[in-house]
Amino acid sequence: MTGVSDVIMCRGFFVTLDGQAQDLFASLPKGSISAFADLSGQFLSYFASSIPKKKQFTNLCKLDQWSMENLADYLSRWKKEARSLANFDEKMAIPIFTSNIRSRPFHRDLVQNPPKTYAALLDCATRFAEAEEAESKKEEEEQGRWGTPRVPSGTETPAPGPRAVVGPVALSDPIDVFDPNKYYRFHQQHEHDTDECMIIKWQIEKLIQRGYLGQYVKRSGQGRGQGPSNIWKKKGGFELPHRDALVITLDINNTIVHGVLVDIGSSVNVMYYDTFTKLGLSRK
Known part of the structure; x- marks a missing residue:
């Protein structure tokens, strides 16, 4: 044309x-x-x-990063909002972005090394988001490799005890046997023993080390406390990670079975016949 x-x-x-x-x-x-x-x-x-109405630049001031939102998701949300603004100011966007993100290593880096341009800010945010995602994948791989989540040795946080509250989830008292009247909301199970749940302790430890749950943490000088890793060592008698043989107690078919050997390398799983009969099972 x-x-x-x-x-x-x-x-x-x-x-x-x-x-x-x-x-x-x-x-x-x-x-x-x-x-x-x-x-x-x-x-x-x-x-x-x-015609879509353009938003005002001041809308960015309200675009805070959510508590459990990773940097990649927030960066995507920020870019989408920025494209919808009528009077986008790259120079003013830098301090607003810095103020909106949560207090994490990336925020500390922006404060110590303020980017000179908006393009430099986005480039830095992208690199940190990729590193955060890679670290998350690495943690998942390590969980699968060792069989249970682990907290690095020497990094455990003193806590007032095994009971704590994470949002709406309350960690209940220990459940020794299956009880249909009790319900463990975190794993949605009735038979779970909270005090021996390594997964929830690892999650709590992870949140504490990222700056959350401060009101439930006892620091030095506040009294004796047990961190999640200390509880593991006290009850299990071993350091994580490990490759030692484990002998544990299991709740099988509402019956407590003692002396169960955990050995993922075995080609045959053996159950003694008297254990089989005490479980109320038959050859059928």
């Missing part, structure tokens, strides 16, 4: 239309359009209400 006359522009424009836009074009009185500027003006006026 470059360099063509207004007549061709108007006729060519009609070919691209459909639905309401085509109906509008057909309803225009003969001779009412003398130039393409008239035609475009008619369309802009008619469909003005359908």
